[in-house]
Amino acid sequence: xxxxxxxxxxxxxxxxxxxxxxxxxxxxxxxxxxxxxxxxxxxxxxxxxxxxxxxxxxxxxxxxxxxxxxxxxxxxxxxxxxxxxxxxxxxxxxxxxxxxxxxxxxxxxxxxxxxxxxxxxxxxxxxxxxxxxxxxxxxxxxxxxxxxxxxxxxxxxxxxxxxxxxxxxxxxxxxxxxxxxxxxxxxxxxxxxxxxxxxxxxxxxxxxxxxxxxxxxxxxxxxxxxxx
Numbered sequence: 707x708x709x710x711x712x713x714x715x716x717x718x719x720x721x722x723x724x725x726x727x728x729x730x731x732x733x734x735x736x737x738x739x740x741x742x743x744x745x746x747x748x749x750x751x752x753x754x755x756x757x758x759x760x761x762x763x764x765x766x767x768x769x770x771x772x773x774x775x776x777x778x779x780x781x782x783x784x785x786x787x788x789x790x791x792x793x794x795x796x797x798x799x800x801x802x803x804x805x806x807x808x809x810x811x812x813x814x815x816x817x818x819x820x821x822x823x824x825x826x827x828x829x830x831x832x833x834x835x836x837x838x839x840x841x842x843x844x845x846x847x848x849x850x851x852x853x854x855x856x857x858x859x860x861x862x863x864x865x866x867x868x869x870x871x872x873x874x875x876x877x878x879x880x881x882x883x884x885x886x887x888x889x890x891x892x893x894x895x896x897x898x899x900x901x902x903x904x905x906x907x908x909x910x911x912x913x914x915x916x917x918x919x920x921x922x923x924x925x926x927x928x929x930x931x932x933x934x
Contacts, residue, residue, distance in 0.1 A: 738928050741928075742927045742928055743926065743927045743928075746923050746927035747923075747924075750924045750927065753916055754920060757913055757916040757920060758782070758786060760909055760910075760912045760913035761785055761825075761913050762778070762781045762782040762785040763778075763909055764825055764828065764906055765785065765821060766781040767902075767906065768821045768824060768895075768898070768902070769781070769817065771898070771902045772817060772895050776812045777812075780808070780812055784804050784808045784811065785804065787804055787807050788801050788803065788804030788807075791803050801822065801825070801829075802819075802826065804822060805822035805823075815879075815885065815887065816887055816891035816892050817891065817895045819879070819892065820892045820894075820896040821895050824898065825906075827860055827863055828903070828907060828910055829910050829913070830860055831857065831864060831907070831910075832907050832914060833910075834856045834860060835857060835907075836911070836914060837849075838853045838854050838857055867897040867898075870893070870896060872889040872892045875887070875892065876888075
């Protein structure tokens with residue numbers, strides 16, 4: 707079952723990649739790459755480790771606040787694995803699958819799974835907040851309301867963690883990995899106090915700022931005068 711589901715995910719990702727490639731004129735794409743500004747490309751590449759470091763730092767911070775002591779280099783390595791998997795698995799599933807590799811490296815499967823999930827929720831929440839603010843500032847009321855519709859349930863999960871159905875998560879984990887999960891432990895690691903939550907949001911804002919600067923540098927590599 708696990709292999710079949712993985713194959714389906716890979717096929718879906720491959721189909722999406724195929725469609726995206728078909729939408730691009732290969733001659734025009736090659737010409738754009740040939741004329742790209744090297745300095746802007748180098749800046750984008752140099753910013754990438756910073757974006758990854760911020761994401762690894764946020765996950766590591768969540769674990770530390772729950773007294774789960776894992777070397778930062780382990781979290782950084784697994785974060786890179788998760789980001790690589792996100793290129794193949796749809797829906798950002800790689801960010802959750804990375805918890806499996808963290809568990810294999812450092813143990814405590816409940817803490818790794820719950821921390822990876824809450825880390826993903828915080829990242830999405832911070833992104834939705836940024837999107838809402840930007841949409842509102844640009845006068846895009848419809849987009850603001852749509853983004854706010856995603857922000858609200860994410861905030862609900864963070865402020866009211868009891869809403870998370872850990873019994874279902876434990877059932878799925880048991881069926882897929884043949885391992886039992888301690889639901890009380892999952893709930894305890896997922897739950898964050900206000901200080902931890904605010905610090906994680908601040909780290910998320912740094913991560914998204916670095917990511918947006920990568921996008922800006924990449925844009926400047928192919929188009930002069932793009933407004934920041």
